[in-house]
Structure formats: C-alpha cells, structure tokens
Amino acid sequence: MTLNAADAPFAAHLSGLLPEGVLRPVEPRYLTEPRGRWQGQAGVLALPRTVDDVATLVRAANQWRVPVLPYGGGTGLVGGQVMPDGPAPLVVSLERMNRIRAVHPEENVLVAEAGCILADIQAAAAKADRLFPLSLAAEGSCRIGGNLSTNAGGVNVLRYGNTRDLCLGLEAVLPSGQVWHGLSRLRKDNTGYDLRNLLIGAEGTLGIITAAALKLSPVPGSIGTAMLSVSSPKAALELLSLSRAQVGEAVSAFELIHRQGLEFLTEVLPTVRQPFETPPEWCVLIELGLSGDGEASEALEHLFETALSAGLADDGVIAQSEAQRYELWTVREHLPEANRLIGSVSSHDVSLPLSAIPDFIKRAAAAVAEIGPFRINNFGHLGDGNLHYNVFPPKGHSRTEFAAVAGRVQRAVHDLVHALDGSVSAEHGIGRLKADDLIRYGDPVKLAAMRAIKTALDPVGIMNPGAVLRT
Structure with missing residues (x-):
C-alpha cells in the first residue's frame, strides 16, 4: 500500500485492528466525481465488510483526528464524495457491505x-x-x-x-x-x-x-406512460392538476421537458428514438400506476382527450407496450447525458412553489440573456416543483469560453429562486458545491442550529469536513 508519510502510522494502527483486506491501496476512481470539478485525495482507503469494521475505523479516526470521507457509488453531483484540500482523509467505501x-x-x-x-x-x-x-x-x-x-x-x-x-x-x-x-x-x-x-x-x-x-x-396492477405536447409550463401545471383530479394519487411521475433538451439529444445522442417528428416547445412525460381492475392506458386516453378539449395539449404518444414505455423513459433519462456531452456553463438543481414555476422560467431566461447568448435546457420533476435549470454555450462554442461569467449566471438564477421562495438545492444536496449558497440563502437560525448539532455529535469535526457546513 502506498501512503503519504504522515498516513503511515495511522494505517499501521488500523492494520492491527482490522481483518485482512479492509485496507486497500488508494485507487483513482475514489478521488473523482462525475462533473470533474474537483480532484480528491485520500490518505487511507478502507472497504469494510461489517458495521463493526466501520465502527473500528471511525473510532480510530476520532482518536487520531483524521478526517473521514464516506463513499457510496460516487455518483453525487455536488462534490460531497471528494475532499480536494485539507488533511488527507480516511475514505470509507461501503461497497462490500451490500447484502x-x-x-x-x-x-x-x-x-x-x-x-x-x-x-x-x-x-x-x-x-x-x-x-x-x-x-x-x-x-x-x-x-x-x-x-x-x-x-x-x-x-x-x-x-x-x-x-x-x-x-x-x-x-x-x-x-x-x-x-x-x-x-x-x-x-x-x-x-x-x-x-x-x-x-x-x-x-x-x-x-x-x-x-x-x-x-x-x-406493484401497480397497470402502468401507463405517455408523452404529451403542451403549449407552456402554465399549461403543463394545469394538466397536472387535471391529471390528479381524474386519477388522484395514481400519478407517479410528471416530467417537464423543453425543446432544447430534445434538440440536444438530436445533436449528441442521435440514436435515442424520439416520439415527435418535430420537437414541441414543451412536453410532459406522465406515468400512472393503477391498482385493481383499472387500465392505466385507458385512463391516459381519457386524460388526453380532456386535455385536448381544454386546449392544454395538442399532440401526444401513449405507450402501447413495455418497449414503447421504455423508449419514452429513455428520452427523459438521457437528457442529463446529453447535457454532459454538450458541457454546461452553469447547472442548477432548484425547487419552487408550483405556482411560481412559469414566472421563474420566464424571468430566469431574461436574466440569463442579459449575461450572454446562452442555450437553456430546462427540465425536471414538475410534479414536485424540482427543475434542472441548465445553461449552455451557443452552438459551436465551448463552455470554457464563458468560464468568466459562470458565477454571474449561477448567482442570477439562484437569486431569483430565493426571491420566489424556492430552494437552490432540491435533490442533489449541498456537498461542497453549494456550501456558500447555504450561507447566502439559508436561514441564520437554522444554520446556527445545524452548527450546534454538528458540534454536539462531532466535536472533533472529523466527518466529511467542508461538506454542507463550511469549517
């Protein structure tokens, strides 16, 4: 095992406490994160098999004042799984605790x-x-x-x-x-x-x-999936309300997709089959799961007819098989990959009160346009108010050309989210990426309580220092 000189005594101490195979040479894959924003470091890597192994590792780290970095699948998007600076941590990967x-x-x-x-x-x-x-x-x-x-x-x-x-x-x-x-x-x-x-x-x-x-x-007895073209985010919200009025809590997913995302798929992932010959300005992906004797596809057909009559939708595709359902979800699930291949100037995982979403989309586009001629891929979980609002360079340009204004873009978007009583972290967490945002937009009383809890449970400050709360 290759260790920094300062880590060798700690590793030797651990070796005497743990079963063979728990301590491993540090591999590069534990020091990276998907967006390439940070390069991590590690003094010691441990792959425990039991909770007792984990307890031994943390107890020793507490005694030696060594930072501990828990590591899961490494898929997090806010840098919570890497430590780019400070003392080299003990990285604890739980991949062998998989029963x-x-x-x-x-x-x-x-x-x-x-x-x-x-x-x-x-x-x-x-x-x-x-x-x-x-x-x-x-x-x-x-x-x-x-x-x-x-x-x-x-x-x-x-x-x-x-x-x-x-x-x-x-x-x-x-x-x-x-x-x-x-x-x-x-x-x-x-x-x-x-x-x-x-x-x-x-x-x-x-x-x-x-x-x-x-x-x-x-398991729902019947699952139905459809992608419907809508005229605007406001129409999408009205369709959501109509959906819940017709089938209640059977609506399991309601995803908003903008044309820019579909055009990105055409640009960098052309093998992904899309349901519309001409991408609509806005569309929604709806999934229902019905119990009992109800047929989800029939419920979707009735919903589509009602939406057409109300002027909320003008086109749509209802999956007639599991293969077609898979194709519709493939479109949605490949949007993040298309984003990655294009390369964003600034990405935002935000949530808003549902009624504020149309206003946010309009005002955010205007605020971003004042900074530069950007493309915006706005999609997400409309049903729970979570949008992935991502800003990209013009076609033919690289995000590196706009690195100098990336901070301005993020600040403009986040300031607007905060002004509309939203959150700048919907589902990805705070990690290291948004620790400053938590200070800027967070309630001071909540932050004080969080720090008090952290101090009470982790007085030495060994657990993932630098993530969530600035040290």
Whole structure:
C-alpha cells in the first residue's frame, strides 16, 4: 500500500485492528466525481465488510483526528464524495457491505446494507412482488447509503416521496465510533428525537449510515406512460392538476421537458428514438400506476382527450407496450447525458412553489440573456416543483469560453429562486458545491442550529469536513 508519510502510522494502527483486506491501496476512481470539478485525495482507503469494521475505523479516526470521507457509488453531483484540500482523509467505501439482510413482504419492508446498489434493491423487492419506488438515472451504480445521505429524489417523488419518506429505520456509526442500532421496522415510534431523519440528508457529516429498513409498496396492477405536447409550463401545471383530479394519487411521475433538451439529444445522442417528428416547445412525460381492475392506458386516453378539449395539449404518444414505455423513459433519462456531452456553463438543481414555476422560467431566461447568448435546457420533476435549470454555450462554442461569467449566471438564477421562495438545492444536496449558497440563502437560525448539532455529535469535526457546513 502506498501512503503519504504522515498516513503511515495511522494505517499501521488500523492494520492491527482490522481483518485482512479492509485496507486497500488508494485507487483513482475514489478521488473523482462525475462533473470533474474537483480532484480528491485520500490518505487511507478502507472497504469494510461489517458495521463493526466501520465502527473500528471511525473510532480510530476520532482518536487520531483524521478526517473521514464516506463513499457510496460516487455518483453525487455536488462534490460531497471528494475532499480536494485539507488533511488527507480516511475514505470509507461501503461497497462490500451490500447484502439484502431481510425482506418482509407482509410488512412491506426490506432491510439492506448501505452498499447495496439501488437497482439491486429494486430487483429484490420485485422478486417479493413488491415495489421499491426510488428511481434515478444512476440507479445502476448509486448505492442506498448515498441515496439516504443526500435524501435523493428521482422521478417518483410525486407519489412516493424522497428517500427520507421511504425509510423506517437506520443502523449507523456515529462520529464517536459508537453504533446506533436503529433498524426499526415500526411505522409509529414516538420515543424522542428522530435520529433517523437527522442522519438522512446529512451527507455523511454526522455519521456513516451502514444499513436501512426501507418501505416497499404494492406493484401497480397497470402502468401507463405517455408523452404529451403542451403549449407552456402554465399549461403543463394545469394538466397536472387535471391529471390528479381524474386519477388522484395514481400519478407517479410528471416530467417537464423543453425543446432544447430534445434538440440536444438530436445533436449528441442521435440514436435515442424520439416520439415527435418535430420537437414541441414543451412536453410532459406522465406515468400512472393503477391498482385493481383499472387500465392505466385507458385512463391516459381519457386524460388526453380532456386535455385536448381544454386546449392544454395538442399532440401526444401513449405507450402501447413495455418497449414503447421504455423508449419514452429513455428520452427523459438521457437528457442529463446529453447535457454532459454538450458541457454546461452553469447547472442548477432548484425547487419552487408550483405556482411560481412559469414566472421563474420566464424571468430566469431574461436574466440569463442579459449575461450572454446562452442555450437553456430546462427540465425536471414538475410534479414536485424540482427543475434542472441548465445553461449552455451557443452552438459551436465551448463552455470554457464563458468560464468568466459562470458565477454571474449561477448567482442570477439562484437569486431569483430565493426571491420566489424556492430552494437552490432540491435533490442533489449541498456537498461542497453549494456550501456558500447555504450561507447566502439559508436561514441564520437554522444554520446556527445545524452548527450546534454538528458540534454536539462531532466535536472533533472529523466527518466529511467542508461538506454542507463550511469549517
């Protein structure tokens, strides 16, 4: 194992405490993040197999005052999984803690270790004829510990909620190295402060989640998917309201897509089959999941007819098979990849009150246009108010040409979001990317309380320093 000289004594100490194979040579893949904004560092890399291994690692780090960086699937987009500066950390990857510990179909509960890949949890639920509804573009590589630590959202939040809403209990190692055995499967447990919800969304700054008891749901008897062309974001919101009036909580996903995103797919991912010959200015991807004897495709046909009569939609495609459903979702799920290939000047994961979204889209476009001749790919989970508002250089130009104004773009967008009572971090978390934004836009009383909690649980400050709260 190659270590910095300063790390060698700590690594030697750990070697005497841990089973063979837990400590590993540091590999480059643990020091990067998807957008290439930061290059991380590591003094020691550990791949524990048990919660006791994790407790031993954290306890030793606390004694030696070594920073601890929890590592999940590495898919986070705000830099929470890398430490670019400061003392080289102990990187703790939970990838070997990947067991499904138990499935309780009669309780609609599944217990999984934090290193389980999200897609594997979905498959284990399906094997028990149940649904784990968290669904993300990165579900083939992200891990449930990271999903919980960032309170990930995804496409089904409208019906099932964020990851926080899908968790009943946790097992976690606190900064002292103590293990909190909180893997409760109870739906009601009013026994004091809720440590579960404190650790969820904390991005590894208050401890390391090692396992979770997760909520499952019945598999819908009928699933229907459609992509409908709408005239404007306001019309899309009215269609959302109409959808919920007709089928209630059966609406599981309601995604807004702008023409620019479809044009990006044509430009850099031409093999992705699109449903419209001419991309509409705006469209929505709707998915329904009905129980009982109802047919989701019939419900969508009725919705489409009503929307046409009301002037809310003017064209549409309703999937007639699982293959067609897959094609529609392929369009939506490849938008982030097209963004990456184009290269954004500034990307924003924001949420707004639903009624404020049309005004935001109009005003943000005007504010960005004052800075430069940019292209805007605006898409996201309209049903829960979460937009991915991404700003790109003109065609034929590189984002590096606009690096000098990227900060102005981000500030303009975030200032407007804040003015409209929105949030500058909807589902990706704070990490290192938005730590300054948290100070700029956050409530001072909340920030003071957060710092007090951090100090109480992690007085030495070893857990993911620099993420969420500036040190």
